Amino acid sequence: MTVFLHKFFSEFRWTDELGSGVKNVKKYLKIYANGAKPIFIEDDKFRAIIPLSCPVFGDKAEKIISFLGFDKENFPENSLAELRQLPLLQKLDEIEDTDLFLFQKGSSWVEKGSKLKNIRIHKINNLRFNDFQKGVSLAEKGRKLLSKRNITLLSVITMCVSPVKIDDLLTVLKFNSRDRFRELYLTPLRQSGIIEQTIRDKPNSPDQKYMLTEKGKMFLGGFEIE
Numbered sequence: 001m002t003v004f005l006h007k008f009f010s011e012f013r014w015t016d017e018l019g020s021g022v023k024n025v026k027k028y029l030k031i032y033a034n035g036a037k038p039i040f041i042e043d044d045k046f047r048a049i050i051p052l053s054c055p056v057f058g059d060k061a062e063k064i065i066s067f068l069g070f071d072k073e074n075f076p077e078n079s080l081a082e083l084r085q086l087p088l089l090q091k092l093d094e095i096e097d098t099d100l101f102l103f104q105k106g107s108s109w110v111e112k113g114s115k116l117k118n119i120r121i122h123k124i125n126n127l128r129f130n131d132f133q134k135g136v137s138l139a140e141k142g143r144k145l146l147s148k149r150n151i152t153l154l155s156v157i158t159m160c161v162s163p164v165k166i167d168d169l170l171t172v173l174k175f176n177s178r179d180r181f182r183e184l185y186l187t188p189l190r191q192s193g194i195i196e197q198t199i200r201d202k203p204n205s206p207d208q209k210y211m212l213t214e215k216g217k218m219f220l221g222g223f224e225i226e
Contacts, residue, residue: 038050039218049218056084056085056086056087056088057084057088057221058084064102064158065080066137066139067102067141068154070155075159075172076159078162079158079161083158086161092105092222099141103132106146110145110150112222113219115225118191119194121146131144152175152184153189156186157194157195159172160211160212163209164210164211166178186210189216194213195210196213198211
């Protein structure tokens with residue numbers, strides 16, 4: 001009965017179509033909130049985050065990829081462009097000091113990643129900020145704060161801001177075994193709802209790619225995910 005009434009009123013344009021609210025939020029929010037993007041999470045409970053302002057990674061994107069040990073020349077340009085536009089938690093955006101930003105960002109990943117049982121992101125030790133600052137390069141500081149496995153997990157997440165094939169992940173991350181890579185990184189990240197396949201009904205398609213979910217974007221940006 002409810003569906004019938006909805007269709008009846010829709011014919012007279014007295015009500016919106018089902019799902020039009022999501023479409024309209026995506027369409028108009030960027031106009032009224034300076035480019036902000038809404039985040040819709042379809043988990044056990046459907047959640048919507050509607051930002052009124054939109055801090056993004058911007059120039060901090062290059063610092064993140066250096067922190068994770070990437071060579072900027074080899075990092076996919078489309079992923080870097082998407083990372084620059086990815087929403088960033090306000091209090092992290094306000095940190096101007098590079099070392100403090102990366103220390104807080106890495107610690108944020110650890111705090112939230114430790115709650116995701118499938119990926120288990122943990123610090124190597126209780127590193128203090130003063131000791132963190134002693135690293136010569138950003139990559140060295142990353143290795144001080146995070147284990148090799150965790151850096152690889154975060155690298156996969158970062159590359160997946162734009163759809164990417166497993167072969168490209170293997171090449172950039174210098175990983176040889178496709179099956180082992182799936183077991184250690186792609187499967188746990190999918191089980192945690194951080195990444196997803198672009199062709200869900202054909203998991204073994206040669207055109208298969210992996211991309212961040214909305215939950216994954218929130219995680220990368222430092223937002224609460226639970």
